[in-house]
Amino acid sequence: MKRLHKYVKKPVGNTNPFRVLITTILSQRTRDENTDEAAATLFSVYKTPEEIANAPRDEIEKLIKKAGFFRVKAQRVKETSRIIHEEHEDAVPDNIKELLALPGVGRKTANCVLVYGFRKNAIPVDVHVHRISNRIGLVKTKTPEETELELTKIVPKKYWLDLNESFVRFGQDICRPIGPKHEECPINDLCDFYRDMKKKSS
Known part of the structure; x- marks a missing residue:
């Protein structure tokens, strides 16, 4: 993690948990x-859980259309906002159990809220974290959920807050799915994939 720290961009100020x-x-x-x-388009019109909960669904669909699957997402966004407003007094829960009870919220989303909304220790595992962790040999898992569990066992807690962003940026810049930049990689000496590739080419 120390070698990947340059890929972390520290958040500026407090991040709104609801927006996250x-x-x-x-x-x-x-x-x-x-x-x-x-x-950005959605929050330029509706800013609070109450406003989104009371907004017409077709209006939400238009505003979020760029995100794809906008009909399903509009329903989830509207219902989640209603629950936050009515059941949590407009305050997003700061614990994994209550977050997972919200519509369309899985472990990755819940952990993102904990990390980026509340700066609480958690490891959000998206496609980048899952792929890179397995590629370099840090874990050997088949699902993001398994990856999260294994990473919590082997990664010191002091790195949890930055792990997701480090891996996401690292995955976009260096450890790309196709055409990874092996020679520029700061951890190629630790990477199983790179070592195996070098053996095959020698």
């Missing part, structure tokens, strides 16, 4: 730039 929650729901199965655009 809704943005992460919108991010499911879509590209980051589309997520950012959809979230």
Whole structure:
């Protein structure tokens, strides 16, 4: 993790947990730039759980269309906002159990809220974290849930807050799914994939 620290961009100020929650729901199965655009458009019109809960669903659909799967996501966003407003007095829960009870919220989304919304120790495992962890030989798992469990066993807690962002940026810049930049990689000496590739080529 120390070698990957340059890939971490520290958050500026406090991040709104509600915005993190809704943005992460919108991010499911879509590209980051589309997520950012959809979230910005939505929050430019509706800013609070109450406002989104009371907004017409077809209006929400139009605002988040860029995120893809907008009909399903609009329903989840609206219902999640209603629950936050009515059952939690507009405060997003700061524990995994209550977060997982929200519509469309899995472990990755819940952990993102804990890390980026509350700065609480957790490890959000997305496609980047799952793929890179297995590629370099840090874990040998088949699902993101298994990866999360194994990483919590072997990664010191002091690195948990930054792990997701480090791996995401590292996966975008260096350890790409196709055409990874092996020679530029700061951890190629620790990477099982790179070592195996070198053996085969020698």
